[in-house]
Amino acid sequence: MRILLSHGDGGQHTNDLLHDVIHNIFQDELLREERDAALLRAESEHLAFSTDTFVINPIEFPGGDIGKLAVCGTVNDLAVSGAIPVYLSVAFIIEEGFPLKKLKHITQSLADTAREAGVRVVTGDTKVVEKGKGDQLYINTTGIGFVNPAYSLSYEHIKPGDRIVINGGIAEHAASVIGARMEVPLSTTIQSDCAPLQTVIKEALHEYRTIRFMRDPTRGGVATAMKEIAEKAHVQITLQEEAIPIRPEVRGTLELMGLEPYYMANEGKVLFIVSEEEAEELVHFLNKKQGHHMAAVIGEVHEGRGELYLNTAIGGTRKLGLLSGEPLPRIC
Ligand code: MG
Numbered sequence: 001m002r003i004l005l006s007h008g009d010g011g012q013h014t015n016d017l018l019h020d021v022i023h024n025i026f027q028d029e030l031l032r033e034e035r036d037a038a039l040l041r042a043e044s045e046h047l048a049f050s051t052d053t054f055v056i057n058p059i060e061f062p063g064g065d066i067g068k069l070a071v072c073g074t075v076n077d078l079a080v081s082g083a084i085p086v087y088l089s090v091a092f093i094i095e096e097g098f099p100l101k102k103l104k105h106i107t108q109s110l111a112d113t114a115r116e117a118g119v120r121v122v123t124g125d126t127k128v129v130e131k132g133k134g135d136q137l138y139i140n141t142t143g144i145g146f147v148n149p150a151y152s153l154s155y156e157h158i159k160p161g162d163r164i165v166i167n168g169g170i171a172e173h174a175a176s177v178i179g180a181r182m183e184v185p186l187s188t189t190i191q192s193d194c195a196p197l198q199t200v201i202k203e204a205l206h207e208y209r210t211i212r213f214m215r216d217p218t219r220g221g222v223a224t225a226m227k228e229i230a231e232k233a234h235v236q237i238t239l240q241e242e243a244i245p246i247r248p249e250v251r252g253t254l255e256l257m258g259l260e261p262y263y264m265a266n267e268g269k270v271l272f273i274v275s276e277e278e279a280e281e282l283v284h285f286l287n288k289k290q291g292h293h294m295a296a297v298i299g300e301v302h303e304g305r306g307e308l309y310l311n312t313a314i315g316g317t318r319k320l321g322l323l324s325g326e327p328l329p330r331i332c
Contacts, residue, residue, distance in 0.1 A: 001100040008094070008128030017126060021100070025107045026114075030122040038122040040087055046147035048083035050074055053140040057330040059106065061180040063172075063192030064267075066139055067110030072196050072267055073218065073332060074143040075117045079198040080214040080270055082153045082205065083145030088114060090141050091125040095134040106137065117196035119143065151205050157212035158233040163279035164299035165272040167200065167292045168193065168245060170222055174264035175250040177331055178257060188249045195268035200289055208282050210275035217269055219332055220323040223262035225271055226299070227308040227322050236304020239320075241313045245294040262310070263323045265331045273301065 006013040023032055030038045052073045059066040071088065078085040090110065094103065114121055176192035179185070197216070205211055213233075217225040222244070230237040239262075246261055254261050268291070274282050279297050286295035308320045 003094050003096060003098040003100060003103065003128055005096050005128050005130065008126060014126065021104055021107055022124065022126070025104070025111045026121045028120055028122060030120065031124070038087070040122065040144070042146065044146035044148070046149050048078045048081045048145040048147050049143070050077040050081070051140065051142040052077065053138065054332060055135075055138050055330050056177065056332050057135060058177075058180050059137055061192055062176045062189050064194035065106055065109050066137060067106040067108070068113045069194055069267060069332060070139040070141045071110055071113040071117055071119070072194050074141040075119060075196045075198055076216045076267075076270070078143050078145035079196075079201040080216050081145070081147070082151045082214075083147045084202065085117060085119045085143050085145040085198050087144040088119045088121045088141055089123045089143075090121050090139065091127070093127050093129060093134055093138040093140075095136050096128055096131040098136055103137070110139070113196060117198055153211070153213050155213060155229065155233040158229070158235055158273050158301055159212070160235065160301050160303045161276050162212060162273050162301040163276055163297050164226070164237065164239065164301070165274055165279055165282050165286070166222070166245065166296060166298050167197075167270050167286050168268070168294040169247045169250065170217070170244060170266055170269065171246060171250050171254060171261040171264035173267040174221075174259070174328055174331055175253045178253055178328070186253060190247070190249055190253060193266055193268035195291060197268060197270055200286070200292060201270060204272065204282060204285065207285060208274060208278045210278045211272050211282075212275070213273040215271050217266050217271055219265050221261070221263040221265060222271065223260075223308065223320045224323045227306075227320060229273065230304070230308050231306035234305055236302040236307040236309065237299055238302060238309045238311060239299035240311050243296050243298045245296050259327055262320065263327070265328070267332065
């Protein structure tokens with residue numbers, strides 16, 4: 001069975017789709033109430049609110065699919081803002097003719113990831129566009145999280161001497177998608193790092209009170225995220241190329257394509273800006289967690305005015321800017 005235009009007309013077919021697929025898979029009371037808006041309870045006066053739209057191509061890749069990604073992207077933006085993600089909205093834009101079985105599979109993956117991330121999908125939407133007017137499936141998610149006001153994360157707290165810590169190898173999401181796009185498969189399958197980070201971030205924030213700021217280096221990669229932070233915090237950041245963790249197969253794939261790993265997307269990585277005193281302890285803490293064993297201190301904050309430098313493995317220094325141009329469209 002395939003998705004018909006009538007699945008998006010708001011009538012009987014739309015209702016069937018809602019009940020057979022969406023409600024069945026998410027099993028959420030609030031969603032099942034089918035109000036025009038979900039009525040929510042807030043446990044904090046401080047809310048974090050974030051939205052993201054996912055247009056990745058292909059919609060399935062090693063280590064994930066567009067459903068899993070749609071949860072991780074939004075949940076991680078809330079988590080790096082110091083919030084506990086709680087509620088999610090999900091909107092599907094489906095191309096006419098999309099297989100129903102595949103839609104169920106992706107919705108299940110989205111629901112499983114939401115459960116893992118501790119968020120409830122409480123409202124949503126489905127639209128269908130004519131064949132050829134969309135590319136299979138797009139998903140938007142919007143999330144609400146509760147902020148613990150005890151944690152104050154701000155650019156203003158970033159000081160010279162602070163260290164940059166990352167929780168694992170870079171560019172794995174981009175390399176996995178490149179692999180999935182290749183007509184001739186790569187010799188090794190690279191898994192995307194796509195994962196919800198709310199638990200490890202919550203524990204890190206609780207343990208290490210000198211975490212000044214966090215950012216998830218998604219589109220634009222580590223270099224773009226660090227350059228933005230350096231500019232906003234009015235500091236200079238220097239990264240050490242030799243310290244930046246990267247799996248050899250990821251490096252190899254990107255070299256083959258002439259792509260710089262520092263500008264490649266991650267979907268399960270977080271950059272911490274933390275005091276010098278707690279940086280190594282934070283790395284040890286992360287190393288003990290499953291999936292974070294490649295965590296490392298990768299750089300340092302200096303006095304400056306928004307510059308980002310990379311001390312290269314061969315002893316040189318490169319100035320890095322924001323990503324310019326789009327080497328890999330539709331990566332998320
Ligand atoms: Mg982000």
